[in-house]
Amino acid sequence: MRLDQLPLKSPARIASIDWAALVPAEARRLRELGFDVGLAIEALHSGSILGRDPIACRVGRMTIALRRAAASAIAVEPA
Amino acid sequence: MNPAPLVALAGSPNAGKSALFNALTGARQKVANYPGVTVERHSGRSSLPDGRPIELLDLPGAYSLDPASPDEAVTRDVLMGAQAGERRPDALIVVVDSGNLDHHLRFALQLIALGIPVIIALNMIDMAERDGLVLDAAVLAAELGVPVIPTVAVRRRGIDELREALALALARKPVPPPETIEPFTTVQRRARAIAARAVVSERPARQATGAIDAIVLHPVGGVVLLLLMFFLMFQAVFAWSEAPIGWIEAGQGLLQKGFTHLLPDGFLRSLIVDGIIAGVGSVVVFLPQILILFLFILLLEATGYMARAAFLMDRLMARVGLNGRAFIPLLSSFACAIPGIMATRTIDDPKQRLTTILIAPIMTCSARLPVYSVIIGAFIPRRDLGWGVGLQGVVWFGLYVAGIVGAVLVAFVLRKTIARSANSGFLMELPRYQMPRMGDVLIGLWQRAWVFLRRAGTIIMGVTIALWLLSSYPQAPAGSGIRQSEYSIAGRIASGLEVIVRPIGFNHEMALAIIPAMAAREVAVSALATVYSIDATDEEKAQQSLGQQLQGRWSLPTALAFLMWFVFAPQCLSTIAVIRRETNGWKWPAFALAYLFGLAYVAAGATYWGAISLGL
Numbered sequence: 001m002r003l004d005q006l007p008l009k010s011p012a013r014i015a016s017i018d019w020a021a022l023v024p025a026e027a028r029r030l031r032e033l034g035f036d037v038g039l040a041i042e043a044l045h046s047g048s049i050l051g052r053d054p055i056a057c058r059v060g061r062m063t064i065a066l067r068r069a070a071a072s073a074i075a076v077e078p079a
Numbered sequence: 080m081n082p083a084p085l086v087a088l089a090g091s092p093n094a095g096k097s098a099l100f101n102a103l104t105g106a107r108q109k110v111a112n113y114p115g116v117t118v119e120r121h122s123g124r125s126s127l128p129d130g131r132p133i134e135l136l137d138l139p140g141a142y143s144l145d146p147a148s149p150d151e152a153v154t155r156d157v158l159m160g161a162q163a164g165e166r167r168p169d170a171l172i173v174v175v176d177s178g179n180l181d182h183h184l185r186f187a188l189q190l191i192a193l194g195i196p197v198i199i200a201l202n203m204i205d206m207a208e209r210d211g212l213v214l215d216a217a218v219l220a221a222e223l224g225v226p227v228i229p230t231v232a233v234r235r236r237g238i239d240e241l242r243e244a245l246a247l248a249l250a251r252k253p254v255p256p257p258e259t260i261e262p263f264t265t266v267q268r269r270a271r272a273i274a275a276r277a278v279v280s281e282r283p284a285r286q287a288t289g290a291i292d293a294i295v296l297h298p299v300g301g302v303v304l305l306l307l308m309f310f311l312m313f314q315a316v317f318a319w320s321e322a323p324i325g326w327i328e329a330g331q332g333l334l335q336k337g338f339t340h341l342l343p344d345g346f347l348r349s350l351i352v353d354g355i356i357a358g359v360g361s362v363v364v365f366l367p368q369i370l371i372l373f374l375f376i377l378l379l380e381a382t383g384y385m386a387r388a389a390f391l392m393d394r395l396m397a398r399v400g401l402n403g404r405a406f407i408p409l410l411s412s413f414a415c416a417i418p419g420i421m422a423t424r425t426i427d428d429p430k431q432r433l434t435t436i437l438i439a440p441i442m443t444c445s446a447r448l449p450v451y452s453v454i455i456g457a458f459i460p461r462r463d464l465g466w467g468v469g470l471q472g473v474v475w476f477g478l479y480v481a482g483i484v485g486a487v488l489v490a491f492v493l494r495k496t497i498a499r500s501a502n503s504g505f506l507m508e509l510p511r512y513q514m515p516r517m518g519d520v521l522i523g524l525w526q527r528a529w530v531f532l533r534r535a536g537t538i539i540m541g542v543t544i545a546l547w548l549l550s551s552y553p554q555a556p557a558g559s560g561i562r563q564s565e566y567s568i569a570g571r572i573a574s575g576l577e578v579i580v581r582p583i584g585f586n587h588e589m590a591l592a593i594i595p596a597m598a599a600r601e602v603a604v605s606a607l608a609t610v611y612s613i614d615a616t617d618e619e620k621a622q623q624s625l626g627q628q629l630q631g632r633w634s635l636p637t638a639l640a641f642l643m644w645f646v647f648a649p650q651c652l653s654t655i656a657v658i659r660r661e662t663n664g665w666k667w668p669a670f671a672l673a674y675l676f677g678l679a680y681v682a683a684g685a686t687y688w689g690a691i692s693l694g695l
Contacts, residue, residue: 033508067505
């Protein structure tokens with residue numbers, strides 16, 4: 001399953017990240033924010049009435065907002 | 080004598096670095112610029128427990144030593160000893176967020192490897208504990224091989240211990256940075272392993288923040304709350320400022336009366352009473368509104384709400400090719416475009432950043448308030464439209480909306496044409512909520528007030544005096560019937576400009592007012608005050624406010640066109656100067672000047688002729 005398909009509030013783990021599919025600047029920021037294989041991840045919020053983007057995820061002990069386009073490069077598996 | 084040892088503070092954004100810097104230095108801070116780049120250098124004085132002075136340097140927040148922005152490049156260069164005009168620090172305080180240890184430790188490990196004696200400030204330890212995370216600082220210190228001091232910067236806890244550790248660290252000497260650096264992923268995993276060993280016990284993270292986010296980021300409720308917040312903010316700007324504005328006006332009146340009695344009628348009295356006090360006073364009167372606006376923005380940032388606002392706005396910003404991050408500089412631009420433009424540095428994509436810089440001056444900044452306030456007060460009747468909504472309020476709101484809509488359209492066009500780039504998305508940490516310390520907010524507010532008052536005391540006062548001189552001389556011959564504002568030097572210059580602005584409904588005094596307003600928009604008001612004050616007889620002066628004088632001389636379409644002009648016109652040289660600094664050249668500030676004047680001219684003209692055809 002990809003992160004953008006992960007239902008809200010269901011704990012998961014990062015299975016793999018397709019770094020090549022990301023814009024380089026974004027790939028670098030994701031790395032710096034600690035995105036890494038094996039990390040616990042959970043989708044918490046998804047957009048608003050204004051649209052489905054962005055989503056907010058808990059990664060480790062942080063909450064990170066990102067767009068679905070970037071989330072689709074991250075594969076997750078249920079924890 | 081040797082200079083005081085230099086101690087740098089480094090850390091990732093949201094680690095509480097600035098609060099710790101405030102805790103260590105108090106108000107003894109200096110803000111300057113690094114030469115050649117547009118990065119602010121924050122430094123301050125502090126002392127060791129034995130009283131020896133140290134110089135503290137608050138480095139720009141960074142995520143790693145591989146810079147993605149000019150700010151991060153300065154941080155790296157200072158720590159490497161490669162920043163021009165800066166000593167390499169003698170010791171380094173690395174600020175980490177206790178609640179985000181695995182993430183922040185990675186950068187800490189990279190910094191420890193640089194060879195400068197390091198102390199770790201395990202900051203916001205109280206919030207981590209409230210969040211169910213118990214850490215062992217001793218284990219962490221043993222693992223990292225450097226002192227680890229638990230701190231709560233906003234409550235001033237752990238500061239004395241930090242000073243003691245600093246005294247010991249300064250006894251050691253820095254060594255040069257290593258030739259090779261450890262690969263990113265390796266450091267990352269090592270950091271995570273160390274963090275795991277330092278954790279004594281842990282509950283699921285962020286329960287308080289999660290509960291607040293359930294409301295604040297609610298798909299419907301969150302957006303309603305955001306709108307409510309804006310409404311409250313702008314409501315407060317006007318409602319709360321009424322009383323303090325009254326006090327300032329009363330003080331100004333007393334001063335004018337005092338000088339009128341004190342000085343004989345003549346050059347000096349006119350210069351002080353009509354020129355300086357009337358001119359500067361008409362600007363200083365807006366200090367309360369500006370401070371209230373900044374108070375809200377500082378609070379929204381310090382509590383962590385601003386990142387949520389960016390989250391909610393991202394979808395809308397995406398429609399014009401920007402992202403949620405651009406929302407924060409644009410909101411700041413409602414207070415002043417200058418900090419707004421500087422805040423665009425957090426936007427990674429250069430073209431998105433450029434677009435944000437170019438539209439920031441259209442946001443209704445606080446310097447427009449004086450102009451709007453006087454014109455609306457004079458020309459728009461205080462009619463109640465029901466439900467507590469007044470006609471004047473609607474016009475205010477319309478002017479703000481005109482600015483926002485204008486900015487949106489311009490952004491859309493720019494992103495399709497000259498500032499085109501692939502959409503590089505939106506990526507942002509949503510920090511934990513926290514109660515800001517009032518002292519830190521007040522320091523921020525004081526810095527803004529000081530900047531504004533210094534501007535009023537220098538640029539605005541200088542321009543006001545120059546304008547008073549230029550519009551007082553040469554004096555129109557007595558009894559000739561020629562108005563002084565036309566006969567004077569300023570009047571003759573304005574007559575030239577009047578040819579250009581007459582088609583959009585502007586009169587001679589307005590042409591005269593918009594020239595000095597280039598120095599700062601507020602000057603338009605003081606310029607009008609000065610011009611009419613010079614023209615008026617003493618009786619008129621005593622009886623009429625500036626608003627009443629305008630009512631007698633301007634038509635409604637003219638007044639509306641003047642308002643519209645100020646929505647777009649780049650009437651502020653400081654903003655243009657900042658655009659030059661931030662874009663490193665004259666190309667973009669020249670472009671901004673041209674397109675903003677063009678828009679202002681067209682919008683004012685359309686308003687004037689539209690109003691006339693409606694029979695207003």
